[in-house]
Amino acid sequence: MEFDSLVALSARFMEGAGVGSMMLGALWAVALLLWKRGGLTHSETYRRFRLNLGRAILLGLEFLVAADIIRTVSREPTLLDVSVLGLIVLVRTFLSFTLTVELEGRWPWQRVESSSEALSGSRPPSASPRAPREPTGEEPSVRH
Numbered sequence: 854m855e856f857d858s859l860v861a862l863s864a865r866f867m868e869g870a871g872v873g874s875m876m877l878g879a880l881w882a883v884a885l886l887l888w889k890r891g892g893l894t895h896s897e898t899y900r901r902f903r904l905n906l907g908r909a910i911l912l913g914l915e916f917l918v919a920a921d922i923i924r925t926v927s928r929e930p931t932l933l934d935v936s937v938l939g940l941i942v943l944v945r946t947f948l949s950f951t952l953t954v955e956l957e958g959r960w961p962w963q964r965v966e967s968s969s970e971a972l973s974g975s976r977p978p979s980a981s982p983r984a985p986r987e988p989t990g991e992e993p994s995v996r997h
Contacts, residue, residue, distance in 0.1 A: 860927035864920045871916030878909020907956040914945050 882905035890898045918941070925938040953961045 857927065860923060864924040864927065867916050867920035867923060871913040871920060873913075874916060875909050875913035878912065879906055882906040882909060904956050907952050911949055911952055914949055918942055918945050 882902055885905055886898065886902045889901075893901070921938055921941050925934050928934075930938075950961060953959070957965075959965070
């Protein structure tokens with residue numbers, strides 16, 4: 854098999870994995886909705902369904918971005934190819950960020966507090982904010 858056709862096949866495989874993960878994730882979300890809805894309020898059932906479906910969509914988007922990148926860099930890219938790829942990646946990244954905010958209520962780069970930290974209010978030393986320093990006589994006293 855020639856290298857170009859192998860790369861094209863891998864891009865198609867990644868696209869298939871993206872679409873497949875969205876479809877299987879949607880089916881899984883519906884199955885969980887029907888199976889685990891007993892005893893939950895309607896709003897909690899809906900929230901869990903949206904969370905599971907959103908996770909499937911996010912995973913599928915990651916595969917589709919990978920397929921676009923493979924396809925673009927596998928051939929000699931033109932300025933138009935790179936521009937289209939950049940636009941596609943930008944749109945899909947925006948979708949990923951907004952889905953994460955919508956589903957989890959935080960930006961993707963924000964750290965998730967563990968339940969013990971949330972209950973005790975403690976943070977690891979690396980995550981705690983610095984206490985403001987007292988100015989010395991050698992530096993100006995400017996607050997930011």
